[in-house]
Amino acid sequence: MAAPTRRSTVRRTGRAAPLTLSPARPAPPLPAHEAEALVEGRHHDPHAVLGAHPVPGGVCIRVLRPHAQRVVAVVDGEGYELTAQNEGFFAGIVPVAEVVPYSLRVTADEVEHEEQDGYRFLPTLSELDLHLIGEGRHEQLWTALGSRVHVVAGIRGTTFAVWAPNANGVRVIGDFNGWLGTAHPMRSLGSTGVWELFVPGVAEGTRYKYEIATRDGRMLRKADPMARSAETPPATASIVHTSAYEWQDGEWMAARSGRAHDAPLSVYEVHLPSWRPGLTYRRLATELTEYVSEMGFTHVELMPVTEHPFGASWGYQVSGFYAPTSRLGSPDDFRYLVDALHRAGIGVIMDWVPAHFPKDDWALARFDGEPLYEPSDPRRAEHPDWGTLEFDFGRTEVRNFLVANAVYWCEDFHIDGLRVDAVASMLYLDYSRTGGNWVPNIHGGRENLDAVAFLQEMNATVYRRCPGVMTIAEESTAWPGVTRPTDQDGLGFGLKWNMGWMHDSLEYMQREPAHRRHHHHEMTFSIAYAYSENYVLPISHDEVVHGKRSLVGKMPGDWWQQRANLRAYLAFMWAHPGKKLLFMGQEFAQGTEWDHDTGPQWAVLGDDWPAAADHRGIRELVRDLNSGYRAEPALWSRDTDPSGFDWIDNNAAEDNVFSFVRYDGAGHPQVSISNLSATPRSHYRVGLPARGAWEVVLDTDEVRYGGSGSLAGSTAVAPDGLPWQGHPTSAEITLPPLATIWLRPAAAADQEDGEDREDREAPRPPQA
Structure with a gap:
């Protein structure tokens, strides 16, 4: 007798066609150990027993649906009801000659729905x-x-x-x-x-x-x-995320592939969640792009945008290395931000943190129950400073996870540079460890050879796959060859933060001018090693938190003197060999430290702030520093070439004066003179590298910047032909107090808009 038939529909959608049902032939139950392993989640090969498998007389279909009341296999329009077995298994033998596509109609809680069976598919990884x-x-x-x-x-x-x-x-x-x-x-x-x-x-x-x-x-x-x-x-x-974003930065990306490290690089460091709290990636794409464009920075550097559980870590304790933080929007929203910056001619650097990760039990720590991403030896796994775990750089799969991650951000999100955080903590096995709390390498040394190999592989891979991308090391020691190519046994970074310059120069600037003459070398020593690596001069977030005071707050004296010191220091920095980086809020001399909840102190720029004009003056200076820097190849084109720099006088300690020349590739000079005493210096003789008229092109003491206007708008400098300080000519110049001035030959200034000047400009990605 033929088996009775029933009608079935999909109650959830009501769109499935009626189905004629027949019972499938009974299938033998799974052996107890197989069923137990599947139910308990301990089976290594569920596809071997679930899904469809040829058996004598047909194809056995077995599914595991613990909460289902009924399961029907649909094959070629025919329905075959599977038999319920123990532990939530349903199985039956369908009378077909070979395994063919099928679907399942599953009834649970009196609701029927149709689904495909994932256990009928071959592995999707090649x-x-x-x-x-x-x-x-x-x-x-x-x-x-x-x-x-x-x-x-x-x-x-x-x-x-x-x-x-x-x-x-x-x-x-x-x-x-x-x-x-x-x-x-x-x-x-x-x-x-x-x-x-x-x-x-x-x-x-x-x-x-x-x-x-x-x-x-x-x-x-x-x-x-x-x-x-x-x-x-x-x-x-x-x-689950699939990007649907359509990039529109093709011109930028094409130009990026031809960019070199001898291009202008002036970086605005930003903590996106607090730059203007409440803005999303899409809003930032408008407001941040407009602001950075107006200020003239060539790049932004984003403090970590990768997903992180604790906001107060500022993103430096990463749980999701492949996910932009969802606090500000979706991954495609973040792509939109990068795209907008690119179309405005602004590069995007992001902080990348391969040194460590947090211990949260739902994330990477002991991921499969045992040390996996971290070393098994706790003396190597535990990071003593941050309560985190370090990566096992000696494990190939872990290195692959991180190297691919670096490539991912550059390829998938069009990131232009990776600033690698805490490199020193990776390079030294005894970093912040004392006594027997660290394990020497195979040679008995303190160098982490696995980390060295990882950094070399990462840099070599990124530079090979992503032309025009730069990698930047935050490395605070004198490790040799950080920016030397990997084929010359270097680490292979493109640039390195000059932590020594930052520390020494800020130490000097925090002293009262009367005492600075005893510490003159703190401002000159950096030139002794300025060409040992390819450097960035960083005034980063680390210098304006945890009781270190804001940048203007570090400066001595009253409010006028603090601002004058800051203006002189910034102009000295912009003229000094090396790329530039300034953290948000310092471009307008906010008086408080950075707070990751409230962000920059934008209110000080408002009309109702008593000293708003003072803060606006600093911001106008930074804008002019950027425009003057980008327009003058002498200030950036030979950052890594010692012949592009020459002291005029590095021994004027009693005067607190620093004077030097920068040269571009054609030998055109620009002079920077800083008077870091509180005393104006009239008729101060300075050697000059070229005869003919010179012109003051920047004066940090201008009234519009908040200065005293000592030069009263006078810009002409007339050398008198007297050789001085090893240079063919010289001039007597008035040096304003606590100020920096920039000079260049007047002929160069006259030609700024002409063809000769344009020929000296470095190519930049097109503006939107």
Whole structure:
């Protein structure tokens, strides 16, 4: 007798066609150990028993749906009801000759819905992907691991793939399964330690995590290390993300590939969440872009934009290395910000933090139940300063995770530079460790050879794959060859923060002018090593927090003297060899330290602020410093060439005067003279490198900047032919107190708008 038939519809949508049902032939239950391993999430190969498999007389279809009342397999328009077995398994033998595409109609809580069975699909990672992952050489790791929305065999869904080599089993949980992972165990792809599962129907925006069965019997819930998007903290789930952004910065990117380190580089360092609190990436794309353009900076440097759980870490304790923080918008919103800056001719550098990561139990720490991203030896794993964990740079997969991450931001988000944080903490095994709390390298030394190899690989890979991108080291010691190429045994960075210059110059400037003559070398010593590396001169966020005072607050004297000192110092800095970096708020001399909750003290620029004109004057000076710097190749084109610099007088300690010449590639000079005493100096003789008329092109004592106007608008400097200080001619000049002036030959100034001047300009990406 033929089996009775029933009608079935999809109650959730009401769109499925009626289906004729027949019972599938009974299938034998799974062996107890197999069923137990699957239910408990400890099975290495669920696809071997779930899904469709040929058996005598047909194809056995087995699914695991613990909360279902009924499961029907739909094959070629025919429905076959599967038999409920123990532990939530449903199975049956369908009378077909070979495995063919099928779907499932699942009834749970009296609601029926139709879905594809993820266990009927082959692995979505290629053999090449697995080979490269195993070797630690997958330079686009994000295209293999993490969550990826794509179409497999005509079915749209999401592949989840995660590296967890010590796990006994991995399941994916999320919005699509009520955060119960029993129905979605992942398969292990051999010796690579990668677990993978394609889940049909899972779309963009779905929240998820991995449920990891450890060797010691625990079940961990972990965010995806490769997630491209994440929930806004304190929530911690990963989010499936596929970019739909269409870039419009083609001109910038084409020009970027030809940029060199001898171009002008004036950087505005920004903490995006507090620059103007409450702005999203999209709002910042308008307001930050307009402000930086107006101020004339060539680049912005973003304090870490990667996802982080604790806002007060300023982003330096990263939990989501592949996800821009969702506090300000989506990943595509962040792309929009980068695109807008590029179209305005502004480069984007981001702080990158491969030195350490936080211990949060839902993130990277002991990811699969055992040390994985961190070294197993706690003496190497624990970072003593920050309560975090260091990466195991000796493990190929960890290096691959980080190297690919550097490439990811440059390729996928068009980032122009990576400023690598805390490099010194990576390079030294005994960094902040005393006594026996550190482990020497194989040669008995303190150098972290694994970190050296990682940094070399990262730099070589980024420069090879991403022409025009720069890498910048925040390295606070005298480690040799930080910016030397890797093929010459250097670390391979393009630039290095000059922490010595920053420390020495600020120490000098904080002294009363009357005492500065005893510390003259603090301002001159930097030239002794200025060409040992390719340097950036940084006045960063680190110098205006934790009781160090604001930049203007460091300066001695009353309010007028503080501002005069600051103006003179900034102009000295802009003329000194090296690229420039200034942290937000210091460009208008805010009087308070930076606060990550409130951001820059914008109110001091308002009309109702008593000293608003003073702050505006500093901002106008910074704007002029940037425009003068970008227009004068002598100030940047030979930053790494000692012949581009010459002291006029570096021994005028009793006068507190510093004078030097910068030269461009054609030998055209620009002179900088700083009088850092509180006394104006009349008829002060200064040697000059070229005869003919000279002109003052910058005077930090101008009234419009808040100065005294000592030069009263006089700009002409007439050398009298007297050789002086090793130069062919000289002039008697009035030096305002606590001020810096810039001079250049008057002929050069006259030609500024002419063809000769244009020929001396460095190529820059086009303005929007």
